[in-house]
Amino acid sequence: MSKFRNSGKKELPPISTASLPDIVFMLLFFFMVTTTMREVTLMVKLTVPKATEISKLEKKSLVSYIYVGPPHKQYQKIYGSEPRVQLNDQFANVGDIPDYITAEREARDEAEVPMMITSLKIDEFTKMGIVNDIKWELRKASALNITYSSRQRAD
């Protein structure tokens, strides 16, 4: 019987950690690929409305964003508490939208311009007046593909 039992107490061999970097690298690559950096810092409070008939935006590179909502507290001294438009990293007026759209178009390939989508991220308590002004400007700039950003409503 002693054939199988080695004499003396043997200590457990240390667990090899040589494969740990490989595992970590695998995770690392996964996150590197899926990461999209936040490009803008939101300066407005934003709770988008809920809806059921929503579709996902597939090509993120073709989407330009317009944010509308009441400014965050630290900006309220300057910009007031009424809903404002934010383009890129700054507050803007509704009249600046055509310029923004033109700039966005120039940043893209010419062939992709007709497929561009403007995503309107608008706070649900905003009044329609400003939304209609934005839509009017978008029509003038003929950026007609829009999506009203919204969350999935469970029902």
Add this chain to the structure above:
Amino acid sequence: MAKKIPELPASTLADIAFMLLIFFLVTTTMDVDSGLRRRLSPMPPEDMEDTPPIKERNVFIVLVDKSNRLMVEGELMQISNLREKAKEFLANPDNSDKLPEKKLVEIPFLGEYEVSKGVISLQNDVGTQYGTYIAVMNELVGAYNELRDELSRREFGKPYNNLDKDRRKAVQKAIPMLLSEAEPKKVGGK
């Protein structure tokens, strides 16, 4: 015998990789942007002549006022009932003469199909809340989507989303999404 190259210490490699991993974990935003897709109507040309008036029976008027009340075809209504009402208007199952007319159109895959001439007109006040507007819009788009889905199940036996491109086009032609948004009325303050 050649000198053995000493092994590289690999124990710190894991630390470096962990640091990178944590950085990407923190900066990752996985949220996929989703929303209600719409297409705005292009600006009318300057010299456009007045379009011929649409018959009253072909228009489904939805009004939302500044206190977010909903009026459909002259009656107050809850948002939860809007979808059914819109579907009834668009489908006009009993060919009632109060609901929109239909026109026979030749459509590939479907043959002759009675396409409704109904148009939904959505009008909101400047003071309407955006959330309410989206809720109403969602119901109206939902009505169209449900009708398309029903037609697709009836004709092709599958849901609309699983159809191929040509059949989807046919269904779109049979049930066109005519959703007009009138200029908002500027009545009342903010």
